[in-house]
Amino acid sequence: MVDMLTLEYRANIAKIEARSARRIANSWRSLSLDNVATVRDAMTDVVLANGIAYGETTSLLAAQYYDDLRVSERVPSKYVADIATDFDTAATAGSIRWAVDPLNGGSSTDALARVQVVGSGIVNAIASQTVMRNVGADPRAQGWNRVARAGSCDFCVMLSQRGAVYKSATADFAAHNNDKCSARPSWDASAPEVDVKAYEASQKTTRLRELDKADGGNRLAHHQANIAGWIEGNTKTLDAFRSELL
Numbered sequence: 001m002v003d004m005l006t007l008e009y010r011a012n013i014a015k016i017e018a019r020s021a022r023r024i025a026n027s028w029r030s031l032s033l034d035n036v037a038t039v040r041d042a043m044t045d046v047v048l049a050n051g052i053a054y055g056e057t058t059s060l061l062a063a064q065y066y067d068d069l070r071v072s073e074r075v076p077s078k079y080v081a082d083i084a085t086d087f088d089t090a091a092t093a094g095s096i097r098w099a100v101d102p103l104n105g106g107s108s109t110d111a112l113a114r115v116q117v118v119g120s121g122i123v124n125a126i127a128s129q130t131v132m133r134n135v136g137a138d139p140r141a142q143g144w145n146r147v148a149r150a151g152s153c154d155f156c157v158m159l160s161q162r163g164a165v166y167k168s169a170t171a172d173f174a175a176h177n178n179d180k181c182s183a184r185p186s187w188d189a190s191a192p193e194v195d196v197k198a199y200e201a202s203q204k205t206t207r208l209r210e211l212d213k214a215d216g217g218n219r220l221a222h223h224q225a226n227i228a229g230w231i232e233g234n235t236k237t238l239d240a241f242r243s244e245l246l
Contacts, residue, residue, distance in 0.1 A: 002147065003069075003072075005065065005068055005069050005072055006065075006069075006147060006182070006184055009061065009062075009065040009182070010147075010182055012061050013058055013061060013062075013123070013124055013127055013182070016054050016057055016058050016061070016123055017054075017119075017120040017123055017124060019054060020050045020054050020116075020119045020120055020122075020123055021116040021119065021120060023046070023050060023119075024043070024046060024047065024050065024112070024115055024116050024119050025112065025116065027042070027043070027046045028043070028112050028115070031043075033103060033108050036100060036103045036104055039100050039103060039111075040096055040097060040100045043096055043099070043100060043115050044092070044093050044096045046119075047092060047096060047115065047118055047119045047122065048089060048092060048093075050119050050122065050123065051087050051089075051092065051119075051122040051123065051126070052085070054123045055085050055087060055122065055123050055126035056083070056085050057123075058123045058124065058126050058127040058130075059083040059084055059085045059126050059127060059129075059130045060083055061127060062081075062083070062126075062127040062128070062130035062131050063081035063082060063083050063130055063134070064081075065131070066081035066130070066131055066134050066185055067079075067080065067081050069184070069185060070138075070185070070187070073187055075140050075187045076140065077139070077140060079134075079137075079138045079139070079140065081130070081134045081138075082130075082133070082134065082137070083130055084126065084129045084130040084133045085126060086126075086129075087122055087125060087126055087129070092118070092122060095118045095121075096115065096118060098114070099111060099114035099115040099117070099118050100114070100115065101114075102114065124182070127182065127183075128181075128182055128183040131144060131182075131183040131184070131185055132144055132183050134185065135183075135185050135186075138185070140187050141185055141186065141187055142165055142167065142186050142187055142188055142189055142191060143165030143166050143167040143186050143191070143193065144165060144166055144183045144184060144185050144186060145160070145164070145165055145166075145183070145184045145185075145186050145191075146160045146166065146181055146182075146183060146184075147160065147181060147182045147183070147184050148160040148181050154231045155227065155231065156181050158230070158231050158234060160181070164191065164192045164193060164194040164195075165186045165188070165191045165192070165193055165194065166193075166194055167193050208220040208223055
């Protein structure tokens with residue numbers, strides 16, 4: 001069951017994501033959509049600016065959420081959460097290239113929707129990154145849980161691992177932007193750690209894609225096939241866990 005503080009936190013992050021989406025839509029309407037490259041460059045600038053403007057807000061919300069949850073769970077000793085507002089600008093530019101691609105086929109609606117998903121994903125990821133970094137700095141923290149939603153894809157639900165915690169400092173928070181998963185700190189010393197496959201699945205695929213592009217390799221496809229097999233082999237567990245999510 002998701003606690004009230006987490007539900008309130010997710011709702012607040014969703015409000016910021018909505019503001020980001022509106023700002024992107026307003027900028028989109030001001031553009032001539034005839035030149036895809038021009039649109040791509042313009043929306044890259046807008047989404048990066050959104051990441052800076054709204055990312056600071058979501059990071060502050062995440063830090064407050066961390067502190068409030070720590071008090072609620074009566075964690076001994078004092079700790080004040082810090083913010084983390086940085087994000088991968090190079091990966092963002094690559095995501096925008098993918099997002100505007102439907103314009104090549106004349107679909108401006110699909111392109112705009114994709115750009116908004118990328119923008120929302122950044123501000124949500126900054127919030128999760130804030131939680132994860134504080135877990136690494138807080139001496140009492142045991143790790144972090146991945147909180148998925150009932151409507152999340154199989155990939156994100158599987159990575160939630162039914163309350164198990166990610167302990168490794170190198171664990172990524174790879175996710176599909178429109179699923180809007182969040183990270184929740186854990187101070188439970190008895191909580192089980194996620195299995196090795198979850199760490200492998202959660203790695204960001206940007207690097208694999210870059211390596212394949214450089215040498216013609218097939219790393220990304222191999223990674224995706226492994227994850228698909230993992231999900232398929234755990235369908236019953238996944239469905240049972242999804243029924244408990246909000």
